[in-house]
Amino acid sequence: MILIHPDREALSLAAAELFVREACEAVADRGRFTVLLSGGETPRRTYELLAEPHRREEVPWDRVHLFWGDERCVPHDDPRSNYRMARLALIDHVPVPPSNVHPIACEGGADAGAAWYEAELRAISHGGIPRFDLAFLGIGEDGHTASLFPGSPLLGVTDRLVAVASKADEAIQRVTVTVPVINQAALIVFLVSGEGKAAIVREALAGMREMPARLIHPVDGRLFWLLDEEAVKLVEEDRIRGEGAKL
Ligand code: 6PG
Numbered sequence: 372m373i374l375i376h377p378d379r380e381a382l383s384l385a386a387a388e389l390f391v392r393e394a395c396e397a398v399a400d401r402g403r404f405t406v407l408l409s410g411g412e413t414p415r416r417t418y419e420l421l422a423e424p425h426r427r428e429e430v431p432w433d434r435v436h437l438f439w440g441d442e443r444c445v446p447h448d449d450p451r452s453n454y455r456m457a458r459l460a461l462i463d464h465v466p467v468p469p470s471n472v473h474p475i476a477c478e479g480g481a482d483a484g485a486a487w488y489e490a491e492l493r494a495i496s497h498g499g500i501p502r503f504d505l506a507f508l509g510i511g512e513d514g515h516t517a518s519l520f521p522g523s524p525l526l527g528v529t530d531r532l533v534a535v536a537s538k539a540d541e542a543i544q545r546v547t548v549t550v551p552v553i554n555q556a557a558l559i560v561f562l563v564s565g566e567g568k569a570a571i572v573r574e575a576l577a578g579m580r581e582m583p584a585r586l587i588h589p590v591d592g593r594l595f596w597l598l599d600e601e602a603v604k605l606v607e608e609d610r611i612r613g614e615g616a617k618l
């Protein structure tokens with residue numbers, strides 16, 4: 372499903388309200404709500420909106436478990452850390468128990484961090500592939516998602532839940548969940564905002580080329596693209612010309 376919003380604020384509000392709805396339903400049905408958080412810049416506003424008092428009080432935070440889809444192997448107080456971004460925007464402002472917050476710790480070494488996080492994920496799924504209730508994702512201008520980059524051998528990995536990744540223009544390493552973990556989620560939500568993403572969104576939705584983000588298909592769940600007008604402007608032009616994208 373593709374949901375188009377006027378701007379980033381509206382998209383972020385929709386994502387926050389979706390989080391609240393899914394959290395309340397999951398806790399009512401199964402007693403807990405497990406989330407795979409995305410890093411990058413786009414989800415920050417969603418996390419901030421979740422921390423706003425009137426919305427914060429709607430979420431049963433004591434039953435919410437926060438995990439990350441990927442992390443840069445830097446200290447958790449490093450401005451590049453995905454955990455730090457979520458902590459400043461959300462975690463410091465809501466009563467989620469610290470034991471329910473499961474950041475990827477890999478500053479001491481990517482391989483050890485990936486192995487440890489794999490064990491963490493296996494532990495919540497009795498050794499199998501965890502089924503997150505909600506997985507937030509972003510998409511890079513090259514079509515990457517989480518830290519699954521174009522051409523990476525990780526794109527075909529099916530026997531591991533977590534792996535060490537690296538981005539061509541970065542000196543640091545990263546740790547990322549693999550495609551099967553994302554695809555096992557009950558609800559996968561791409562959050563995409565801004566004109567800078569218009570070209571990759573057009574290519575992704577029109578299937579114009581392969582890219583990591585196009586490997587994301589829920590095994591038994593739902594896939595939402597929450598986009599703002601800027602991010603779909605090239606798709607809209609396609610539609611106007613009667614070409615391409617399937618909206
Ligand atoms: C990360 C994310 C990454 C991100 C995209 C989009 O750690 O950076 O996992 O996949 O979602 O690069 O990032 P923006 O939201 O900043 O555009």
